[in-house]
Amino acid sequence: MSEVEWSVENEIQLFYAMMGHKPVGVNKHFQMMFIHDKLSTSLNCELSSQTIWKKLETLYDLSALDESDKLPFPNDENDFNLPDGEFSDLLDEKSKVELKEDEKEGRGRGRPPKKEKERPDEGSRPDRIREIKDEDEDTPRRPGKRGRDSKPSSPAHTPSSKRRRN
Numbered sequence: 001m002s003e004v005e006w007s008v009e010n011e012i013q014l015f016y017a018m019m020g021h022k023p024v025g026v027n028k029h030f031q032m033m034f035i036h037d038k039l040s041t042s043l044n045c046e047l048s049s050q051t052i053w054k055k056l057e058t059l060y061d062l063s064a065l066d067e068s069d070k071l072p073f074p075n076d077e078n079d080f081n082l083p084d085g086e087f088s089d090l091l092d093e094k095s096k097v098e099l100k101e102d103e104k105e106g107r108g109r110g111r112p113p114k115k116e117k118e119r120p121d122e123g124s125r126p127d128r129i130r131e132i133k134d135e136d137e138d139t140p141r142r143p144g145k146r147g148r149d150s151k152p153s154s155p156a157h158t159p160s161s162k163r164r165r166n
Helices: 008-018 028-043 049-059 062-068 084-108 125-138
Strands: none
Touching: 008 028, 008 049, 028 049, 049 062
């Protein structure tokens, strides 16, 4: 990658490359990728994106532009949690499996196994799977795609110019 001597012609090529791509905001690095590609093509030399960033910093106050291009909606980070109502059975199954694995590891280390709390079984997993499958059987299914050499079942699938006339 070579350093570019920024002449007026090279700056004009930079501005042409920036048309439609502003390197500020959340997607600034993606936009820089497009600018870098266009500018490298137009100058017929391989540039680093760092060289372009340095030139843009001499032309613009990029930090102020970044601040002015805030998201129009709040973007707070929250940890994701599955809803207990829908996934409590699966989460319980997972915790049971993890407890069993911990017991196996604990026995090898000389620790006594942990005891599980007994809960009334509200709905076992296989029963729930059967319920879901029964619900799926009520929904209509589309027929599968035909094979490559198969014939259509009705003449409506063939173009009108190729239909036979009786």
